[in-house]
Amino acid sequence: MDLNFGFLADNFVALTVTGLALGSVYALVALGYTMVYGVLQLINFAHSEVFMYGTFAVIWTLYFMGGTAQTSGMSLVAMMAVALVVAMTVSALVALALEKFAYRPLIKRKAPRLIALISAIGASFVLAEAMGLRGKIAAAFGLEDDLRRYVGRSRDAAGIPVEIDQVGLFTIGDYTVTNVDALVIGAALVMMVALDQFVRRSRLGRGVRAVAQDPESAALMGVNSTRVVQLTFLLGGIMAGAAATLYMVRIGATRFDAGFLLGVKAFTAAVLGGIGNLRGALVGGLVLGVAENWGSAIIGTEWKDVVAFVLLVVILLFRPTGLLGESLGKARV
C-alpha cells in the first residue's frame, strides 16, 4: 500500500469540495436516522430504502415530464424543482408507511428493541426487492408494456434522462467550483438549517424534543406521541427525498439496491456526529464525506469505504457519544 500524500496536496481543494458535496447528501440522509433514533431509540434500518425510492421518484418524474438530453435552461430548472417536490413526497410517504406497518405494531406491544431492528431489516428487504422486481409486479397487473420506460430492466442501474451541464462559478486555488457543487452543498445547508430551526422553535418541534427527552412525561403533558413519531418519520422522509434529488443531480444513476451502502454511510455519519443530534448529523456527514475523499486520495480509491469505517471506529473509541454528543434525546450510556 503506497501512501500518496502528493496527490492529496495537489488536489486538496477539489477533493475537499467534492467531499463536502458527497457529505451533504450523507448528512441529509443521516437526519432521518438521527431523528428516529432520538425519538424512539431505534435504528431505522429501512431508511436507506426511503432514500432509494426518492431517487427513482426523480427519474420517473423526469421521464413523465418528457425530459431529454436536450432539455436545458429554465425548463430543466423547473423540471428538477418538480422532481424535488415529487421525490420529497414519495420518500415521506414511504417513511410514513414504514412507521405504520413496521414500527407502530411493535411499539404498541412494547417489543424488545432488537426485534424492531429485525422488523426494519425485513421492511428494508421488502422495499428494495419490490423496486428490484417492479418489472414483474407491473407484469402481474398486465402493465409492463405501458410502463416499459419505468419498469424495464428492473435489476439494472437507471439514470436520469436529462443532462445537467457543469458550469464553473468561481475558482479556489486551482479548482473551479461548479454550479452542481454549489447547488448540492447550498441546498443541503438550507434544508438542515430549516429543519434545525423547525425542531428548535416551532410548537411541533417542541413536541418532538419533549418525546425524545421523556416519552411518559410528554404524554402526561398532552403530547400525542403517535403524532410526534409520525412527524419524525415525515421529516426524515422529506430530508431523504431532498438528498435523493441532490444525489441524482450529482451522480445521475441509481439502482434498487443503491440505498444500502449510502444508508450505512449515512448512519455512520449520524453516529459520528452524535446520534440524536441534528447539528451532529451535519458535522458527521461533512466530516465523513471529506475524510473519505482525503483518505482515498492518500491510500487509493479502493480503500474509500474502509477509511469511512476506520474513522467511525476511531472516533467512537475516543468520543463514545460522537463528535457533538447526543442531544435530541436524553444522554444515554
Add this chain to the structure above:
Amino acid sequence: MNRLSSFNLAVRQRFAAMPKALRLLFLLAVALFFYALPVLNLPGLSTPDTDFGGVLFTVSVYVLVALGLNIVVGYAGLLDLGYVGFYAVGAYTVAVLTTEHASIPFLLVIPIAVAVSMISGVLLGWPTLRVRGDYLAIVTLGFGEIIRLTLVNSEWLGGAAGISRIQRPADMPMFDVPQLDWSTGAPLLDLDDTVPFLQFAGPGSQYSWYWFALSIIIVVLFADKLIKDSRVGRAWEATREDEDAAELMGVPTFRFKLLAFSMGAFVGGLAGALFAGRQAFVSPQSFALLLSILFLAAVVLGGQGNRWGVIVGAALVVYLPERFRGLEEWRVLVFGAVLMILAIYRPQGLLPPTRTVRATRSEEQVDLDERGLDGKETAHG
C-alpha cells in the same frame, strides 16, 4: 401468542421432570434421527429442487454460526452486526494455509483457523466492547465491512477473485450407506442408490460433510450447555440484564464481554472453516454484510438465548428459501415479509428461553394489575 409459549413451557417442564437416563436416551434418539436424516428422503421435507444433502450441510453451518452468535447476542446481550467477519477469518485461514501460502492438511488447519478467529475476536473486542448498545452494533458492522473490504483489496488474500482449490480432508471411504426409497409409499432400502461414508470430495461428499458438521454441532452444544450453566454463563446474564448493577456486584463485565466475543468468534471461525472446506473456494462475495444480518435474523427469530431456538431459527433461514426455490426471484421479498410478520407476532422469537417467557408473563400481569383489571378478562390473544 401465549398459547404457543405455554405449550413450549409445558414441554420443557415435562422434559426436565423426566429421569436423567430417559432424557439422555431421548437426546440420543434425536441425534440419531439427524444423522440419518439425509438418507431418509422423507417425503414433503426434502427439498425437491436442490440437493438435500447439500442443503442440510448449509443448514448445519448456519446452525453452528447461530450457536456462536447466540453466545454474543443471546447470552451476553452484545448486538453484533459484523459477525460474518469471524466466519470470514475462519474460512480464509483455511484457504490461505491449505492452498495459497502453505499446504497444511485440512484437519490440522481447523484448530489454527479457530485460534486465529478467536484472536481476531479479542483484537476486535478489546477496543470496541467499551462502547455500548447501538454504538456497538454499528462499530461491529464497521469492522465486518473492514474485514470484507480488506479481503477484496488484498492481493495476498486472493483479491476479489478469492482463493480456489482449497484442500479437503483425505477421503476415507469406508462403506456405503443405502438411501431410503419412498416411491412405493412405504420405506424401502434402496441398495443401488447409496451414499459413501467419510468421503470428502466428489459426488456424494456432501453427506460426509454434513455428518462431520453435525458431529461438531453436538460437541459445541455440550460445551455451550456447560458454559451457560457455569459461573461464566451467570456473569453473562447479569451483564446483559444490567451492566452497571453487575459491575457493582463485582462482575468484571468487560472481561466477560470479551470472553463472550471470543467464544462467539471461536464458533464462527469453526463454521467458516467448514464452509471453506466444503466449497473448496472462498471469495469476498461470500461474506457480505447481508449475511451478518441473516445470521442475526436467525438468532433473533429462533429466540435469542435459547440454544434450541436459535437452531430452529438458523434451519428456517436456510431451509425456507431452498424449499421454495420455485418462487425464485420473489424469495428475498417473501423472506423480508416473513421477518416482519414474525417480528410483530412473535417478538420473543419462536422458542424463547424459559426465563424470557416467565419474565414476559409477569410483566404482563403487572401491567394488568396496574390498570386494575382482572387478568382473565383481558388476556392477550
